[in-house]
Amino acid sequence: MRAVIPIRESNRVFTVIIPVFNEEGNIKILHERLTKVLLNMASSYEIIFVDDGSTDNTYDLLKDLCQNDDRVKVVRLTRNFGQHAAVLAGFNVARGSVIITIDADLQNPPEEIPRLLNKMDEGYEVVFGIFKREHEPFYRRIGSAFTKWVLSRLLPSLPTNLSGFRILRSFVVDELKALGERSMFIDGPLCWMGFKIATVDVKRDKRLAGKSKYNLFKLINYWLDLVISLTNLPLKIAMLSGIILGLVGLLLAFIYLVGYLLKGYPVQGFATTVIFITVFSGVQLFCLGIIGEYIGRINLEVRNKPKYIVRELLNIHYTNHVK
Numbered sequence: 001m002r003a004v005i006p007i008r009e010s011n012r013v014f015t016v017i018i019p020v021f022n023e024e025g026n027i028k029i030l031h032e033r034l035t036k037v038l039l040n041m042a043s044s045y046e047i048i049f050v051d052d053g054s055t056d057n058t059y060d061l062l063k064d065l066c067q068n069d070d071r072v073k074v075v076r077l078t079r080n081f082g083q084h085a086a087v088l089a090g091f092n093v094a095r096g097s098v099i100i101t102i103d104a105d106l107q108n109p110p111e112e113i114p115r116l117l118n119k120m121d122e123g124y125e126v127v128f129g130i131f132k133r134e135h136e137p138f139y140r141r142i143g144s145a146f147t148k149w150v151l152s153r154l155l156p157s158l159p160t161n162l163s164g165f166r167i168l169r170s171f172v173v174d175e176l177k178a179l180g181e182r183s184m185f186i187d188g189p190l191c192w193m194g195f196k197i198a199t200v201d202v203k204r205d206k207r208l209a210g211k212s213k214y215n216l217f218k219l220i221n222y223w224l225d226l227v228i229s230l231t232n233l234p235l236k237i238a239m240l241s242g243i244i245l246g247l248v249g250l251l252l253a254f255i256y257l258v259g260y261l262l263k264g265y266p267v268q269g270f271a272t273t274v275i276f277i278t279v280f281s282g283v284q285l286f287c288l289g290i291i292g293e294y295i296g297r298i299n300l301e302v303r304n305k306p307k308y309i310v311r312e313l314l315n316i317h318y319t320n321h322v323k
């Protein structure tokens with residue numbers, strides 16, 4: 001068992017936000033372990049579970065917890081809106097001066113929270129608990145490496161990989177909310193804002209119960225969102241590939257023309273034509289797809305749809321809920 005580093009500052013209020021989607025097997029143990037850690041750290045804290053449209057017994061378990069512990073609060077969403085929307089829903093009701101986000105499946109051990117806090121107290125405003133995805137599927141490891149690469153290109157000053165295990169000062173969360181960013185991936189805007197970010201290597205346990213809620217499709221969507229929320233670079237790449245292919249086409253035309261005029265070579269090659277048509281139209285569709293991704297997001301922005309809808313609040317009696 002890892003030693004808990006005791007940190008107590010009487011005036012600090014901690015908010016822990018946990019997005020939950022069908023996590024009935026994890027809720028009780030998570031609550032027990034978190035409570036133990038938090039009692040050691042703070043005289044005042046709240047634990048906000050955001051039920052992201054669970055269809056198993058999760059909500060009933062959360063309701064029980066709320067009845068027995070008024071430091072537990074629940075935001076129940078009308079349906080599944082995704083992990084980041086759920087965290088955002090938690091941000092919107094959080095009252096702490098220090099805000100922690102953690103997964104429900106105990107892959108991030110709550111006992112590591114004091115280490116994140118200690119790092120933050122060195123003068124940082126956001127700290128990510130990062131870990132190696134050694135035991136995870138191949139596409140997760142590739143995705144993680146891709147995210148790291150994108151971030152290091154786009155935000156070279158940022159010494160980080162990302163993770164859903166974070167600790168943030170509340171003014172960072174306030175700024176994030178004020179930003180009104182449409183991205184469904186909160187880490188994009190979070191990194192963009194320029195606050196002092198640090199990372200701490202944390203232990204990564206196996207998921208206690210249930211299965212990962214992410215499949216390849218969902219992850220690709222998140223990766224796209226991360227890139228698009230941070231940069232217009234893909235549009236420039238699309239344009240550049242158009243220019244390069246256009247030049248290749250012109251060069252080929254020139255070669256064929258010169259060959260025909262000087263040497264009388266007939267223009268030939270059915271295979272060449274087919275290959276070129278396929279490659280060029282592939283690139284064109286790819287570029288259209290990139291543009292489409294941006295336009296799709298503009299569409300979302302124009303319609304100004306909320307990122308989530310709340311069905312019910314438990315143990316939350318104030319009404320400053322904004323979306």
Ligand code: UDP
Binds near residue numbers: 164
């Ligand atoms: N989650 C959520 N909504 C979703 C998907 C996930 O609230 O649509 C929650 C999930 O219950 C867990 C956290 O987000 O608390 C991380 O999910 P998961 O453990 O499946 O992700 P992984 O560890 O595989 O990255």
Ligand code: MG
Binds near residue numbers: 103105107207
């Ligand atoms: Mg997990």
